[in-house]
Amino acid sequence: xxxxxxxxxxxxxxxxxxxxxxxxxxxxxxxxxxxxxxxxxxxxxxxxxxxxxxxxxxxxxxxxxxxxxxxxxxxxxxxxxxxxxxxxxxxxxxxxxxxxxxxxxxxxxxxxx
Amino acid sequence: xxxxxxxxxxxxxxxxxxxxxxxxxxxxxxxxxxxxxxxxxxxxxxxxxxxxxxxxxxxxxxxxxxxxxxxxxxxxxxxxxxxxxxxxxxxxxxxxxxxxxxxxxxxxxxx
Numbered sequence: 001x002x003x004x005x006x007x008x009x010x011x012x013x014x015x016x017x018x019x020x021x022x023x024x025x026x027x028x029x030x031x032x033x034x035x036x037x038x039x040x041x042x043x044x045x046x047x048x049x050x051x052x053x054x055x056x057x058x059x060x061x062x063x064x065x066x067x068x069x070x071x072x073x074x075x076x077x078x079x080x081x082x083x084x085x086x087x088x089x090x091x092x093x094x095x096x097x098x099x100x101x102x103x104x105x106x107x108x109x110x111x112x113x
Numbered sequence: 114x115x116x117x118x119x120x121x122x123x124x125x126x127x128x129x130x131x132x133x134x135x136x137x138x139x140x141x142x143x144x145x146x147x148x149x150x151x152x153x154x155x156x157x158x159x160x161x162x163x164x165x166x167x168x169x170x171x172x173x174x175x176x177x178x179x180x181x182x183x184x185x186x187x188x189x190x191x192x193x194x195x196x197x198x199x200x201x202x203x204x205x206x207x208x209x210x211x212x213x214x215x216x217x218x219x220x221x222x223x224x
Contacts, residue, residue, distance in 0.1 A: 033210075041216060041217070044214070045212065093156075095210065099144075101159050102212065104149075
């Protein structure tokens with residue numbers, strides 16, 4: 001596919017459960033971003049990778065959130081011990097870097113019950 | 114850190130009219146200002162962007178203006194069509210690529 005692919009599209013988790021969200025960026029894109037979008041709000045930055053290096057994780061809300069991109073391509077966002085306030089759409093974006101256009105995936109809607 | 118404010122939060126226009134959405138940013142180091150359109154159930158899609166060395170940019174019915182002194186930038190959509198109905202987000206970025214988004218404007222175009 002030509003675009004950014006995220007899976008699953010929807011995830012329902014019981015409070016306290018661990019979840020893993022996957023992002024397949026556009027092939028060749030160096031930069032990868034994760035954003036969290038609460039209902040009716042703009043996306044909020046979580047973390048940024050340049051290839052496999054996590055250069056900025058200042059937006060991760062707590063140490064329950066962890067992201068990795070071990071081979072500089074696919075990335076996984078993991079949330080441990082989910083809480084209700086984690087319910088949101090998690091968006092992944094990739095770009096060539098250098099403030100080139102960031103392409104977003106469709107997002108994963110996480111609902112914690 | 115950077116803060117981006119956007120208004121209005123909702124905007125209703127008649128088909129064929131113009132729509133204007135305004136944003137202000139706080140950090141003068143920001144130098145890249147994209148606008149995204151987000152339809153229901155989809156991720157944001159870039160519609161136009163502007164860099165700090167340019168004051169205005171136009172692409173068919175869409176234009177963006179930037180006032181660096183006042184630290185504000187605006188999106189102008191002319192001859193609006195029902196398919197323009199969506200949520201629009203402005204954003205600002207510095208060299209780090211990280212985007213700081215505004216809170217969004219829900220645009221409704223009535224036929």
